[in-house]
Amino acid sequence: MPPSPKPHIKDIKPAFHGGASFSRQASSFFIKEGVLDFSTCCNPYGPPKSISQALRNADAEHYPDPDCNKLANLLSQKEAVTPANLIIGSGSTELIRLAATAYSGPGDMVIIPYPTYGEYELASKIAHTQIVRYQIKEKNGFKLACGEFIAHAKLHNPAIIFLCNPNNPTGQYLGLHDIERILNSFPDTLVVLDEAYIAFTDGAWNSGHLLAKDNLLIVRSMTKDFAIAGLRLGYGMASETIITNLKKVRPPWNVNSAAQEAGLAALSSGDYTAQCADRIRVCKTYLTEKLAGMGYLCVPTLTNFFMFKTGNASQFQKQMLAKGILVRDCTSFGLPAYVRVAPQGVTK
Known part of the structure; x- marks a missing residue:
């Protein structure tokens, strides 16, 4: 057997x-x-034309930099954070898996508003957590009712709250005030703010200053921004403590050399x-x-x-x-x- x-x-x-x-x-x-x-x-x-040349320069013979130091340094300048506040992933979905693995487990509750990206649920199931759904209502234009959501989540003392902003597939975008309310309401909960589509969002506000809250992980997707889905590249921003814990469960050499070179070229492609x-x-x-x-x-x-x-x-x-x-x-x-x-x- x-x-x-x-x-x-x-x-x-x-x-x-x-x-x-x-x-x-x-x-x-x-x-x-x-x-x-x-x-x-x-x-x-x-992708930007510079990425094609970058891929030709990628070193396929040697192991890639496990910490993506060059890419992290360039990203830190772009995002006005320190490299210690960054983790690079093989797509943003890998970072979602790392968050669920590091911050939840058997007996924990995870809150997910639905409908949304299916990988939050899958990552939570792999971590063997209990998933609590909050249903976003069609009659409200699929907008998250923040006060109602907070009251619902407080009943369950969640280890993680997953928020896709703007949300996939509904496209609804929460404002700064709503995200601050959620972060302040759950100081002991990791809030994963997935901003995979933020580069294409009208009137987007800067979430970076919220990292001082110490319970926030912001996830971004270079895959979508620069059309490099075949390479897989994303990054997360959080406090040094959260980043350190995520790196504890990160596979070694998780971002290949080609993706790292493409990321450097992408970040140098101006506007x-x-x-x-x-x-x-x-x-x-x-x-x-x-x-x-x-x-x-x-x-x-x-x-x-x-x-x-x-x-x-x-x-x-x-x-x-x-x-x-x-x-x-x-x-x-x-x-x-x-x-x-x-x-x-x-x-x-």
Whole structure:
């Protein structure tokens, strides 16, 4: 008889993601070459040209710097923090796993507002924690009712609160006052603030000064900002104590040399991401206006993606795919009537 995993691992299922899934290509969900992919929320204009040269310079022979010192130093200048306040990850999702591993375990409660990014739940299940859901209401435009959320969370004394801001898939963005209220209400709880889409968010406020609270981990995604999903690169910012604890459970050499070189080139690309954000905003306005003209209800957002109601998201996705367009069916988020789309550029 083969060995069995721990009981809490046995029934875990992977989180569902958008994009062309290689595991589904043998099924009816085969993604043909040339299909326009509106289901992923990365920068649609591709990486800065400097990244191609950086990849050619990557050292494949030797182990990468385990602490990504060059990248951390450059990021510290960009974010106005010390390198000791930074941890670099193989994508922001790795940092979410590290947070759950270091700060939660059996008997702990983790609070997750739903619908949201599925990796928070998966990371919590792997850590064998108890997940407490807070349902964000459709009738409120999918906006988090901060006071109600705090009251709900206080009933459970959570070890971790996961907040996606702006939230995936709803696109709703919490203001500084709401985040401060949550941090102040739970001084002994790690608040993981996932800002994966902050570079493409209108009116974004700077969360960096909140690191003085000592119970905050801010997670960012260079993967999405610079269109390097194939390399995987993200970073976290927190107090030195939190960063030290995350590094205790971090795999060695977790960020490969190519990703580190790409990150250095990306951070030296000037206002590339801001220029892309301006173009994305134009495309998003065009899409929402056209869809509204066709009678679809688009959920207003301040970021680079939005949802609209179709009635049957799974059926709508299949119909669009037959026309060469891939959208994100939000059924896996618990929203079977909605799809999520992200603009893919004027030329597309």
